[in-house]
Amino acid sequence: MLFVLAFCLLAGAAGSMVYAYLIDRQETVNRIKIVENKTHIEEEFDPPADPGPGSVIKKKPCIVNDSVIPVYVRVRVVFSNLDAQAQCEPIKIKDSWKTGEDGYYYYQKQLQPGQRTDTVFDNIVIKNIVKKEDLVPFDILVYEESVQSEGFSSPEEAFARL
Numbered sequence: 001m002l003f004v005l006a007f008c009l010l011a012g013a014a015g016s017m018v019y020a021y022l023i024d025r026q027e028t029v030n031r032i033k034i035v036e037n038k039t040h041i042e043e044e045f046d047p048p049a050d051p052g053p054g055s056v057i058k059k060k061p062c063i064v065n066d067s068v069i070p071v072y073v074r075v076r077v078v079f080s081n082l083d084a085q086a087q088c089e090p091i092k093i094k095d096s097w098k099t100g101e102d103g104y105y106y107y108q109k110q111l112q113p114g115q116r117t118d119t120v121f122d123n124i125v126i127k128n129i130v131k132k133e134d135l136v137p138f139d140i141l142v143y144e145e146s147v148q149s150e151g152f153s154s155p156e157e158a159f160a161r162l
Contacts, residue, residue, distance in 0.1 A: 072155035084138030
């Protein structure tokens with residue numbers, strides 16, 4: 001009998017603590033500020049009037065941060081025509097951009113509001129061994145993405161979380 005009474009007291013005490021835990025509440029107001037992440041591409045581009053073997057085509061793309069927050073940036077550089085890509089020397093990407101396994105180039109610095117990146121590359125060179133009559137018209141497409149840098153230690157980490 002004493003055992004049953006002790007069990008009932010213990011169960012009642014435990015039950016009242018669980019009940020108190022379940023009904024306890026506290027209100028908190030969380031304020032979330034929405035900030036637009038906006039960037040754009042700027043470039044110096046000087047297309048030659050008559051490109052031929054050995055032509056150096058000036059093209060210097062960079063990214064500008066139009067946001068009010070620091071961002072990380074990545075770009076993809078694509079030839080519009082694979083035959084034309086084979087007719088050009090490999091593009092020399094600048095040291096401040098790191099090649100990712102996903103085909104993007106990652107700018108290795110936080111891009112502060114109003115700042116621009118270093119150029120991704122400076123020019124396109126048509127190989128000397130290509131015959132002029134075999135040249136294929138092409139475009140170089142530069143595609144860019146940006147992500148807020150706060151909370152991340154590298155651009156690769158920030159983009160991996162998307």
